[in-house]
Amino acid sequence: xxxxxxxxxxxxxxxxxxxxxxxxxxxxPHCFTKERIEEVDDLVLSPARYSLEKIATHMAAVxxxxxxxxxxxxxxxxxxxxLYLWNQLNPDNVSTLPVNCCPSKLKEHGxxxxxxxxxxxxxxxxxxxxxxxxxxxxxxxxxxxxxERWMYEFQKCIKCYGCRNICPVCFCKECSxxxxxxxxxxxxxxxxxxxxxxxxxxxxxxxxxxxxxxxACPMDIPLRLLYGRVNQIVMDLFGYETGSSxxxxxxxxxxxxxxxxxxxxxxxxxxxx
Amino acid sequence: MTxxxxxxxxxxxxILGLEGRLGLSWISSAEAQKFVQVVTDFTEKIRSLGPNPxxxxxxxxKAAAAELMRMDxxxxxxxxxxxxxx
Numbered sequence: 001x002x003x004x005x006x007x008x009x010x011x012x013x014x015x016x017x018x019x020x021x022x023x024x025x026x027x028x029p030h031c032f033t034k035e036r037i038e039e040v041d042d043l044v045l046s047p048a049r050y051s052l053e054k055i056a057t058h059m060a061a062v063x064x065x066x067x068x069x070x071x072x073x074x075x076x077x078x079x080x081x082x083l084y085l086w087n088q089l090n091p092d093n094v095s096t097l098p099v100n101c102c103p104s105k106l107k108e109h110g111x112x113x114x115x116x117x118x119x120x121x122x123x124x125x126x127x128x129x130x131x132x133x134x135x136x137x138x139x140x141x142x143x144x145x146x147x148e149r150w151m152y153e154f155q156k157c158i159k160c161y162g163c164r165n166i167c168p169v170c171f172c173k174e175c176s177x178x179x180x181x182x183x184x185x186x187x188x189x190x191x192x193x194x195x196x197x198x199x200x201x202x203x204x205x206x207x208x209x210x211x212x213x214x215x216a217c218p219m220d221i222p223l224r225l226l227y228g229r230v231n232q233i234v235m236d237l238f239g240y241e242t243g244s245s246x247x248x249x250x251x252x253x254x255x256x257x258x259x260x261x262x263x264x265x266x267x268x269x270x271x272x273x
Numbered sequence: 274m275t276x277x278x279x280x281x282x283x284x285x286x287x288i289l290g291l292e293g294r295l296g297l298s299w300i301s302s303a304e305a306q307k308f309v310q311v312v313t314d315f316t317e318k319i320r321s322l323g324p325n326p327x328x329x330x331x332x333x334x335k336a337a338a339a340e341l342m343r344m345d346x347x348x349x350x351x352x353x354x355x356x357x358x359x
Contacts, residue, residue, distance in 0.1 A: 138288075144326070147290030151330050189338050193289060193327070204281060226288075233284040238277070250277060260276045262297040263283060265314050 002043055004097065005069065009034045014069035014095050016059070018052040019043045029055065045071075045099055047111050051168035051212055053079045057088050067093050073101035073112065075210035078243030079168035082206055085246045088171050124220070128152040131214060131222040135229055150226075151193065156219040159190035163199065163213035163223055169206045196226065203227040205234045205251050208243040293322060 008014045009032065021030035021039065027046040032039055053076055056068045068089075072080065077096065083089045100111050120130045129138070129149050141149060164170050164177060176182045176198055183195055207227035214224040234240050237260070238250035279297040286295055296315050300308045 143287075143290040143292055145290070146288070147326055150289050151327075155330070155334065189334055189341070192330075192334070197285065197289075200285060201282070204285075229288050230285060233281060233288075237280060237284070253274060260280055262276050262299070263280065265296045265298065265311065265318065 001045075001097065002040055005032065005040050005043060006037060008069055008095065009037055009040070012067075014067045016066065016068055018055055018068065018070040019097075020046060020048065020050075020071070031055070045111065049073060049075070049112065049210075049212070051079065051166060051210070052076060053083060053089070054166075054168045054171075056094065057083060057171055060089050060093070064090070065093065067095070069095040069097065072096040072098050075101070075208055076168070078208035079210065081243050081246050082169045082208060083171070085249060085252075086169075086171070086206075091246075118220075120220075129222045129225060131220065131225060133222075133225065135225070135232055138225065138229060153221045154192040154196050155189075156221060157190050157192060157195060158219060159195065160218060162216040162218065163221075166212045166216040168210065168212070169208060170202070196221075196223075199223075200226055200230050204230050205238075205240055205242055205249050207231055291326070294319065294325075 005017050005019070009017060012034075015033070017032040017040070019030060019032060020027040021032075021042045022028075022044045023030075027044050027048045029050045029052060030039070030043075032043065052070045052072075056070060059066055059068065070076070077098070080089065080091075080094065080096070084091045102112060117132050120132065124130065127149065129152075138146075161177070164175065177195065178185050183191060183198065207230065209224065209228060209231070211224045213227070214220075214222065217223055231242055234242065234250065240247075240250050276297065279295065283295050286292065296311075296318075298311045300311060
């Protein structure tokens with residue numbers, strides 16, 4: 001792998017390579033260049049991960065023609081597909097070096113910091129949501145209980161913007177979560193559930209289920225569960241699997257004729273207690 | 274596009290447990306009768322669903338936010354910053 005990266009840099013196939021370098025025994029994201037090619041010897045693989053494609057997007061925004069190489073896990077790969085689709089990166093300028101990642105039928109062994117999720121405490125399970133619960137279990141709660149449980153989780157939010165900042169597929173220059181007339185920065189407590197719903201809407205057809213938002217969240221809000229459920233809606237309604245290809249997104253303005261019909265306004269029903 | 278977004282939003286609201294509080298209908302300016310029908314139906318529906326359950330949460334949060342503003346943080350080094358944000 002190291003020889004591969006060195007060869008790429010020397011050939012000029014890539015200008016920079018994004019990977020992890022061990023610094024004081026911590027694998028940290030690092031940008032390797034031809035000028036300091038000896039650093040490539042310190043390139044490491046580890047279960048730790050970071051949204052390297054986000055760094056690539058920032059670089060491409062400044063220097064559109066830069067040729068970028070990067071280590072890609074399965075989640076990085078899906079994120080790249082989304083970024084190609086939304087014209088944030090040019091696939092011709094990106095070279096990937098796939099590494100072993102999520103376990104699958106073909107390979108049982110996986111290398112990822114997410115394989116052993118944190119266990120949730122009893123109180124959180126009782127009044128909130130278990131971050132590791134399945135999407136089906138989520139639907140088993142009644143309407144009212146669901147609202148209460150989600151609101152318990154959302155009310156913990158301290159508006160640190162960690163989920164947005166780490167998100168590999170968040171790339172807007174102007175963010176509606178920092179807009180004076182939408183969600184202001186500064187004042188606490190944050191407006192819930194608006195803050196999380198804005199993110200949920202933006203993650204529809206975009207979230208690639210890497211789980212970095214949830215790992216970054218200091219308040220243990222089950223964000224991966226929320227966006228996973230949101231993407232399930234996109235799958236059910238439009239049959240679109242996010243990140244698997246660069247096929248057109250259902251929420252892109254350009255595209256096919258819509259065959260969906262608006263839902264009829266059903267007569268009032270008795271609400272579950 | 275609208276129908277895609279609204280259908281999606283209806284589903285999103287039902288995840289959170291706010292089902293049935295959003296409707297979409299196309300009504301031309303020549304269809305007064307239809308307009309009246311849709312609005313009446315929807316009003317009835319919303320009334321039967323009861324008040325927005327989110328308001329109970331926002332009341333307690335407003336009280337908490339007011340409490341936060343009352344608290345004395347003077348001399349913690351962030352005074353200026355907070356004032357400029359307020």
